[in-house]
Amino acid sequence: MATVSTPSAMISLAQIRELEEYAAHAWPARHTAMRDGWMLRTSDGHTKRANSASPLSPSADFSTLLPAIETHYVEQGLPPLFRLTDLATFDTADRLRQAGYAPFEPSWVLLRDLSPTTAPSGIIVEPAPTATWLATLAHAAGLTERARRGHADILSRIETPCAFATRYADGRPVGVGLAVLQQGHLGLFELAVAAPNRHQGHAQALMHALCNWGYARNAQHAYLQVLADNLAAMRLYDRLGFAKAYRYDYWRRG
Template identity: 30%
Template sequence: MEASSLGSDLPLVRRLEAVGFRAWPAASVAYDGSWQIRLTGGHPSKRLNCVVPLDPSDYRDLDLRLEKARKRFDAYGRALLVRQTPLSPPALIEHLGTKGWSVFETTDVMTVDLTELELPDTLDYLPSHDIGRFIDANLALDGEDPASKSALAEIISSIKPASGFFIKETPQEGPIAVALCVQDNDLAGIMSFAVSPRHRRSGIGTEIFSSALRWARISGARSAWLQVGSTNAPALALYRKFGFRKAYQYHYWHQDARA
């Protein structure tokens, strides 16, 4: 694994990590030094249940701190995960590798300059402020368990920056596309974007995605960011079409077996 900070714009990484935390808030946030420990009992999202080291120089007492974090995760019924960004100490990442940990998922963080992006002059879809309607549509399109509705509602209701919920529905099929855009000062994050399999490649996804970015720009955002699985080729192709480019990657680590 390459050094975590190699070739990265660390001030940009710090800023995107900060807005990312605000855009998808965990129920419980604690700190051990510069390590952020994020836990959410009601929802299994990895972003809401992980340890995120935020200072490359903070790597003292690794075994002790990882064990303390594990106990916190055990109390929530969660497996301990470490999220490696370019801010993670290389010594910690090397330590994880020697202790039987491995990477099981990689995500690209992508950005685009909204001020130079060609977007429609009008919004094809106006943002909704109906959280319940958005959550129902999002769960249906993602195929998630409806029982997670209350937990997802709690997460989305906790988002402090301005949020726009974009929903496309038909009388026959119900929801066919959704997008959630969170505008934090001059940065806008696309937190959820999904299109029904039957309507992919029809232009509907492009329309609703364009509307979310247009709304963000009208509201004062100058840049947009998003996170996408590094192996999700169709999504990556769409985002690149809009001008998004990779700013950095992050990796999730778990321990295959206790050493």
């Protein structure tokens, strides 16, 4: 496949579309509607990725489509939120800017081929989220009770095999991570370590455990999403062999 000739994408448009679809199924919204090649996801406002509009195969003039997408979100009681990748038509960002939108939280999707690594100790991997896993995530990520319920709701809708990993240190849970397996691709989500336990190798151990779990189940590739300015995470993922695949930005009014 030909490489996309844009400043951000390191893979083809077809590969971007494939990863976008995998990621959407791995983090399922409560409601998803398709409109002229755009995927409109809503989940009562819980997490931006499950409550934003993303292009997959845009087929209409965005200037005429924008009001319809805005109306869709307003009717759901949500502010319109867009997530733009290189799949968007060339004029989409300009149209959003003209309508009063601005980009925020630039992020990268990272990708790597999987291979077995030494299995770390002190990690329990389970097929569903336990009360301990959810409580550790809420503590490590600073989730409110409402956000915790929203996360649990999204996690309950995942239909493909999952690995919920919990890292223990001195008998206490200190971090968690999630892997979702689909058609040879392993999506990695919710990697979080409690603040007092960071920079001690726990995140790397969780990543090794999740990637080993996927490799044992015939996954060939792993992908994840990370904020571009999260330099500590970017350095960790670089050490683990992940490379930049493509970038995306959220767009909102204001």
